[in-house]
Amino acid sequence: MKSKPILIALAAFIIAAGSLAAVEPASEVLIVTALKPAVALNFLPLPEPGPVGFLIAETLPAPASNLSIPLTIPLYRPAPKSGKALFDANLVLMVGLNIADYISTREALKYPGLMETNPLMKPFVKSPAAFAAIKLGTTALSYWSMKAIFKRNKTVAWVMTTASNVLLSYVVANNMRLIQGARAR
Secondary structure, three states, X not given: OOHHHHHHHHHHHHHHHHHHHOOOOOOOOOOOOOOOOOOOOOOOOOOOOOOOOOOOOOOOOOOOOOOOOOOOOOOOOOOOXXXXXXXXXXXXXXXXXXXXXXXXXHHHOOXXXXXXXXXOOOOOOOOHHHXXXXXXXXXXXXXXXXXXXXXXXXXXXXXHHHHHHHHHHHHHHHHHHHHHHHHHO
């Protein structure tokens, strides 16, 4: 079992080496013609060399003679709130996807034959106010829950918000697909 990766690497090396050997060396081909060689003409005379002037009027200070170079390699230490801005952007995306889900669901329900398939939301979609209130409440609950989880465990919060955003993206895309299909009928 351990020899399989070695054989694959060896085969890749042999294939690469064989393709390099097959490459022909570059060569130059000269074609003899009756044309005269090109001559570069310069009608403008070159300026005479002279003193070089600088636009800076003040003189620059000499560098300090006692510069010290650290003997250790500097280490990168991320800020304590590393990733917080990106996580907040992920939360804003979650809120936006919830708004898009609400709007696309309300639009889809206008077409005959389309209905809410989420059994938990089915009783609430008949009333726009109730549906908006439930959607607003679950969105706010998700938002604040994710922020609380982020304070305790950043990895779990990232995984949960990313999974939530993927799921909501699928729901919105499915709603839009169903709307397009209903409009085409």
